[in-house]
Amino acid sequence: MASATANRWLRPEVLKSIPTFATVGVAVGICAAPTLKVTKDNRAAEVLGNFEEGEKYSQHAVRKFVRNRSPQIMPSINKFFSDPNIPN
Structure with missing residues (x-):
């Protein structure tokens, strides 16, 4: 049911790009974390x-x-x- 709702409100191109945005977001979060010595x-x-x-x-x-x-x-x-x- 969740995928039917997502397909109804979002385009398929947007759904395919969500993992890319999540990966980039995690990478930016790691880079923004304080460095350890x-x-x-x-x-x-x-x-x-x-x-x-x-x-x-x-x-x-x-x-x-x-x-x-x-x-x-x-x-x-x-x-x-x-x-x-x-x-x-």
Whole structure:
């Protein structure tokens, strides 16, 4: 029913151009969005150009918690299966 209503009020040429207008509209919206700084030099000062706030943002509690830990999910199980000196 929606297509019958659209065909009644709009010409077929207009209906065929709607996806093009939508695509161009999305592209313009993406281009108008604010840019992000993703370089390593600017990551600490990312939040509003404020270095202290950016440092707080980039060095959050989870990162501080895992900073000096082993990068393994289950280190005790990995050690059990990989270390030949542990008795069974």
